[in-house]
Amino acid sequence: MLRVFNDLTRRVEPFLPQTPGAVSLYVCGVTVYDLCHLGHARCYITWDVVRRYLEFSGYRVHHVQNFTDVDDKILNRAREQGEDPVHLARRFEAEYFADMDRLGILRAHSYPRATEHIGQMLSLVDCLVQSANAYPTSDGTVYFDVASFPRYGKLSGRDLDDLSQRTRLDEPDPSKHNPADFALWKGAKPGESSWDSPWGAGRPGWHLECSAMALDQLGKTIDIHAGGMDLIFPHHENEIAQSEACTHEPFVRYWVHNGFVNVDAEKMSKSLGNFSTIRQLLDRYDPQAVRYFLLQTHYRQDCDFSSEPLEAAGNALKRLQRSLADRQAALAAPTVAITEQIEQLARAFTEAMDDDFNTPRAVASLWEARARLGDLEGADRAAAGHVVARIREFGAVLGLDLAAKAAAEGDRLAAVLDIADQLREIAARYEDDDLAEARQASASQLIEALLTRRTRAKKARDFATADGIRAMLSELGITLADQPGGVTRWELAGGAAPR
């Protein structure tokens, strides 16, 4: 039985969607005006794992994630760069997908854009004005009247009186009834792109779009609404107010939020100068290592992107993959012991994930299953591959690929590294027929040829040659591993992605 921490009640609750077997999931998406940063990586990997686990648990998930493509930041950025705002927004949508694809994040079923839901937003504003939960001002702005919504502050634990008294020094609009009122619709300034409305030309406020699109695509009540912790107030608080004031139905059953990303123990932010993009991260670390790193921390905790733990995660993942590869071929008929081990793994994994998506424990269950493999003997040992297969299956539920890198992958990496010329130089030093033939070959073929040459040297007990080849490949970042049976495997060292 899945249990989920609900920020609305601040408790872990049994997960009961409206319709048994189906889950509507709305994840707050990005404002498309810049490249995605580490916080986005954390957020979308978190909800990707949640979605994968829901599906693994048998739920039919309808996953919707918006793009905010009209907003001050976009307009400002477009002006700075002399680019059309729509063009800029579409460009960064593509960049978003490029990053998320590298991180292995499943595509949502729908990516609604704010600009394509203006009509739904205006209907919502109209509904709120009709019900006296909102009021227009002389400049064409429509504010939500927070005092008209008794439950305002419920999600974030704010007190309306307190919020109201905290009048901000730079509060620009004296026509607000209450300083805590927020804009549903913003009157357009001259020259800005805008849409016509009953209240004059303008554009939507930030909070409005999520309500309008969620209501449009998922109905009045959605099961899970997810996003970063920083969205609790004011964004999600406002979404509740504007949605429920109109529909009179609970907007969301389970509000879930992921913790922050810190860099060197401080919040990552542009002003602190410790802001980094997903791209910069992936220049240094394998996307799978990043995912593994994040899985080791519970999603509601803050996590600190620093090099040591990231490298540790890469090492751990690689060791797990290699360790499994050693047993994968043992596929004799499953024995009682093997069946028990599989059941034990499944139990530990699902218990961990059912407990508010406790991925650190889920990952640990994989390691424990792997360790038990070591105790197997005889017929049990000959069937160990079945356990390996299950460990990989559960890894996939977390979005981890626990199969060792296939030769094709190594080839791709070698090609990206463009080390063929250097390999040919090495080959030239150990001139012989095999290598002469390999002159036109790809990087991985050259490596294989060198390995063949080295194996021959080893058989002849010419260790100087064998170690020389190993040392030179090592300088190119290629690590050799002589395995029992005389087979030599190679891989790129360090877990680093190609630069």
Added chain:
RNA sequence: GGCGGCAUGGCCAAGUGGUAAGGCAGAAGACUGCAAAUCUUCCAUCCCCAGUUCGAAUCUGGGUGCCGCCUCCA
């Protein structure tokens, strides 16, 4: 000022009453021409103080330290 989070071995990190998961790093052994990899084993009493309890990392009270939200932010 209001609201909230965190403090567990060298590092990361689970665990919310029953005697400290897991990973990284480190050490020892097996294997190996040597390496690497792999396998096996070892490696903490949980920020401080006072309570509750047969029993607390886990509950209560009091400290100390760190962080976040309250403005755009995933």
